Amino acid sequence: MTSVFQLTDRLDYRTELVAEEFQIVMTEERLERVKTAVLRYLHGQGHPFPERAEALIGREKFSTTSQDPLYRACRFIKTTSGLVTLPTDRERNFTVSLFSVFKTLYSRFLHTL
Secondary structure: OOOOHHHHOOEEEEEEOOOHHHOOOOOHHHHHHHHHHHHHHHOOOOOOOHHHHHHHHOHHHHHHHOOOOOHHHHHHHHHHHOOOOOOOOOOOOEEEEEEOOHHHHHHHHHHHO
16 A cells, blocks of 8 residues: 555445434534544554554554554554455445444433433
């Protein structure tokens, strides 16, 4: 991969409905905010929390990845698919699924206490 856009052009977003009774409307505005946050993260450079990353992976490894503009996109691919690079099949996309039932479930849980 030579550009983060190679990944972001292959991202699909969808909302998941777990059960009709838990449906929360995912407005277009909310969906756009999520998309913006995902794109901002993927276009970021190196580790999102550098102080923590250096402590976890060591100074040597950290120094080789801390300024890498593709690091986050590559980690996204590895974490979500197990692959170390983008699939060569251009038809294979990555889907970001949004679950918005937790707020409702949490509210119902609180009312049972």
